[in-house]
Amino acid sequence: MIRLSVLYPATDGATFDHDYYRDEHVPLACRVWGLDGADIDKGVVGPYVAAVHFRFESMEAMQQAMAVDGMADVINDVANYTTIVPVQQISEIVA
Amino acid sequence: MIRLSVLYPATDGATFDHDYYRDEHVPLACRVWGLDGADIDKGVVGPYVAAVHFRFESMEAMQQAMAVDGMADVINDVANYTTIVPVQQISEIVA
Numbered sequence: 066m067i068r069l070s071v072l073y074p075a076t077d078g079a080t081f082d083h084d085y086y087r088d089e090h091v092p093l094a095c096r097v098w099g100l101d102g103a104d105i106d107k108g109v110v111g112p113y114v115a116a117v118h119f120r121f122e123s124m125e126a127m128q129q130a131m132a133v134d135g136m137a138d139v140i141n142d143v144a145n146y147t148t149i150v151p152v153q154q155i156s157e158i159v160a
Numbered sequence: 161m162i163r164l165s166v167l168y169p170a171t172d173g174a175t176f177d178h179d180y181y182r183d184e185h186v187p188l189a190c191r192v193w194g195l196d197g198a199d200i201d202k203g204v205v206g207p208y209v210a211a212v213h214f215r216f217e218s219m220e221a222m223q224q225a226m227a228v229d230g231m232a233d234v235i236n237d238v239a240n241y242t243t244i245v246p247v248q249q250i251s252e253i254v255a
Contacts, residue, residue, distance in 0.1 A: 067204070068199075068201055070201075070206075070211075083254065087254050087255050091255070102255075103255070104163075104253060104255070105253070105254045105255040106163055106165075106249075106251035106252065106253060106254065107251055107252045107254050108249065108250075108251050109162070109219070109250045109251055109252055110248075110249075110250040111165075111247070111248055111249030111250055111251070112247060112249065113249050113251070115251075116165075116249070116251065118213075124204070152206070152207060153205075153206055154201075154203065154205075154206030154207065154208050154211070155203075155204045155205040155206055156201035156202055156203050156204055156206070156208070156210075156211065157201065157202045157204055158199060158200070158201060159178065159182050159200045159201065159202050160182050160186070160197075160198070160199070160200040
């Protein structure tokens with residue numbers, strides 16, 4: 066299993082709409098990528114103000130998901146909730 | 161629910177023993193903190209070579225876990241698997 070974590074670093078002067086992220090953006094990404102859901106975090110202490118963790122069966126499954134037609138909609142929707150440039154982390158889930 | 165993520169940034173010259181981390185360190189932390197388990201990541205692409213995600217019922221539950229007697233054992237065990245100084249992120253799980 067592969068985890069794709071998208072982490073939004075706290076950034077001076079930046080905004081982040083947590084409600085839109087939870088109610089609109091992450092559901093859109095899940096719909097486009099064919100996922101049942103994702104874990105969404107609202108930062109309390111630490112370098113990130115928000116994060117999401119998606120799971121894919123394999124690297125191939127993740128790459129196929131990223132290549133679908135709706136991908137542009139997902140990317141274009143980012144401007145609707147934040148000005149932060151996120152950090153992406155792809156990891157193998159080992160336990 | 162609270163997620164405590166401990167993220168190990170890729171660091172020049174640093175080492176990280178993924179087997180020891182999965183088989184010894186994270187189980188020790190779970191035992192000391194009274195948790196059933198945790199999600200362990202091995203980095204593939206991105207800024208972190210490894211990560212772990214623990215879940216606690218509340219901030220109070222997490223703070224109580226961190227205050228137990230065995231905490232020193234958890235901290236002292238870090239030298240057994242890495243020289244990396246980890247980043248800690250505490251978040252509220254919103255979905």
